[in-house]
Amino acid sequence: GQNIDQPTEMTATEGAIVQINCTYQTSGFNGLFWYQQHAGEAPTFLSYNVLDGLEEKGRFSSFLSRSKGYSYLLLKELQMKDSASYLCAVRDGDYKLSFGAGTTVTVRA
Amino acid sequence: IAGITQAPTSQILAAGRRMTLRCTQDMRHNAMYWYRQDLGLGLRLIHYSNTAGTTGKGEVPDGYSVSRANTDDFPLTLASAVPSQTSVYFCASSDNPTDTQYFGPGTRLTVL
Numbered sequence: 587g588q589n590i591d592q593p594t595e596m597t598a599t600e601g602a603i604v605q606i607n608c609t610y611q612t613s614g615f616n617g618l619f620w621y622q623q624h625a626g627e628a629p630t631f632l633s634y635n636v637l638d639g640l641e642e643k644g645r646f647s648s649f650l651s652r653s654k655g656y657s658y659l660l661l662k663e664l665q666m667k668d669s670a671s672y673l674c675a676v677r678d679g680d681y682k683l684s685f686g687a688g689t690t691v692t693v694r695a
Numbered sequence: 696i697a698g699i700t701q702a703p704t705s706q707i708l709a710a711g712r713r714m715t716l717r718c719t720q721d722m723r724h725n726a727m728y729w730y731r732q733d734l735g736l737g738l739r740l741i742h743y744s745n746t747a748g749t750t751g752k753g754e755v756p757d758g759y760s761v762s763r764a765n766t767d768d769f770p771l772t773l774a775s776a777v778p779s780q781t782s783v784y785f786c787a788s789s790d791n792p793t794d795t796q797y798f799g800p801g802t803r804l805t806v807l
Contacts (some may be wrong), residue, residue, distance in 0.1 A: 590737075616793070619795070619796075621798075627800070627801075628785060628798040628799060628800050628801055629738070629785070629798045630798070631795050631796075631797065634795060673737065673738070675738075681792040681793055682740060682743070682753065683728075683738075683740065683796060684740075684754075685730075685737040685738040685739070686737055687735055687736060687737040688737055
């Protein structure tokens with residue numbers, strides 16, 4: 587099975603930067619995903635890392651270190667609409683996703 | 696608009712009743728999945744299907760069954776609902792098991 591840890595809550599100010607960390611222990615590894623989930627809605631895909639390093643996509647970036655079992659999602663130039671839960675998910679050797687409990691980010695004006 | 700639909704949106708169910716949650720996708724994705732989401736626990740895989748005609752068990756399959764008679768539909772059945780099955784249920788699909796999963800809007804189920 588997988589053990590995936592991420593902080594429960596984070597608060598930041600509009601226009602600021604927030605970094606959401608995710609650590610994992612896995613039996614087999616085939617990539618790490620970040621999803622965004624607004625309250626009452628479905629998770630939506632944000633990013634995917636399978637190799638070490640940084641993937642940048644607009645205001646969002648995701649980093650992976652496989653040797654450390656560590657990833658982070660960086661949200662820059664925060665906007666009110668970024669208030670949501672952010673889910674870290676690890677794909678195992680059988681290509682099944684295991685999810686962390688999610689980090690709720692609150693953006694304040 | 697292409698995507699995944701789920702029905703019903705929400706349901707209140709008496710314990711012991713049988714219930715089928717419906718999931719349909721029009722993207723011709725081969726793989727489909729059912730998850731439940733509970734506060735503080737994150738999404739947990741119930742059952743999956745890598746291709747039409749095949750199904751497999753996920754992390755929490757007990758009390759649930761699925762079928763995959765065709766590519767588009769992947770219903771989830773609770774044979775005899777119990778209060779611990781109160782949850783939000785999400786269906787997801789991916790082109791293949793190695794591809795990114797996309798989620799439906801969810802079904803909020805309450806078992807009393």
